[in-house]
Amino acid sequence: MIFDLPLRSSQGREDFFVAPANALALATLDTPALWPQRRMLLIGPEGAGKSHLAAIWAEEHRAPLARAADLTDDLAETLARAGAAVIEDADRAAGQPQAEEALFHLHNLMQAEGGELLITAATPPRDWRLTLPDLASRMQATAQVTIAPPDDALLAAVLVKLFADRQLTVAPALIPWLVTRMDRSLAQARRLVAALDARALAQGRAITRPLAAEVLDSLA
Template identity: 25%
Template sequence: MRKSENTQMALRLSNGESATLENFFEPPSGVVVQSIQRFFTASEDTVFSICGASAQGKTHLLMAACNGFRSEKCFYLSLREYADFGVHVLAGLESFDVLCFDDIDAIAGQPEWEEALFHLFNRCRERGCKWLITSAEAPSQTPFLLPDLKTRLAWGECVRLPELDEVQRINVLDIKAANIGFRLSDEVKQYIMRRAPRDLSSLSLILERLDKASLVEKRPITVPFVKSVMNW
């Protein structure tokens, strides 16, 4: 793997250094965080899958896993972002303790990638390396061409992220704002929720933009300020 690619992957991970399992929001009935913790500490499974719609927090969970288990050698790779680089990016990854593959379904239907992942999985299993993967659907429902790859990815537990309702999205706003270092009034939260896209990634980007603008202009985050910054 070329040095520039390693650098880009490291930067991708550094952008998620604030992600933790503790600041991931899930409904009271949610079991995702508990299941991930069990996978790392007690499970003998090689693979754990997280599925769900886009921008529901799957990447956050992978980043959180890398941040939370620093005693392990952990490697994050977005297959949607790096599929065009070719399968050579997988070389030697079995030397890690944990591999986090985001959007593994992005390479479904690509024989070279599927074959390479299949052989990497077998090498990892021999060495005790765990896989934490995300996709839109469960591995058993993902259109992989290689049956053996689909079977192996479906060996472990798979959890689906639920779509959040309005109240839960507001709770996410509170958590993300607190992580950045500020609070939002109820009026501002309601205004953002009426105007912003519904996905969690967009909400995060909006909060980061508001935080930077507030620091530059030295102004509190009010409804008029949000309206001005976001051009709403």
């Protein structure tokens, strides 16, 4: 019997693999005292590690975390009272008047009270199509740090972590074999491991190169 159980990904600092692609982002988040106006925008594609870095920062700074699309003025005031906050997926608030107004309200509250604000997004603010001019101006003026595309070492480390999160054991040689054949994105790494897990369970097979080749073909 196969159960679709929720997957808990380890999100501690010790679980974050530092590589050239993300080293600058990590170093920037470790020095919030240097952020202009105590705000920082963390940019990176899906699966790049933004949520992991945000979770590390939130835990270490005792900062509540919320998604931009869920923001209201009341929630913004609650977050501001904490003195530090994380807002994820700010680009997804674009076109939602309540969320845009609340994010602008949160900016103002944090600036007035000297709080620290970390915001994540997949793309720069110029690409969000914000409808609130004041918010667009604030976001474009916010300091930014970007997670670069992953290199081989980072892809390999992420694959190892993803397999470990699912309690899957694979041959060490399979990791570099996958790295040279998969699309070079961390989002693809997540999809690949999930697909390997699902097919191995469904067919009662071990995760080997033949199975991996079948899954790579299906994803392509």
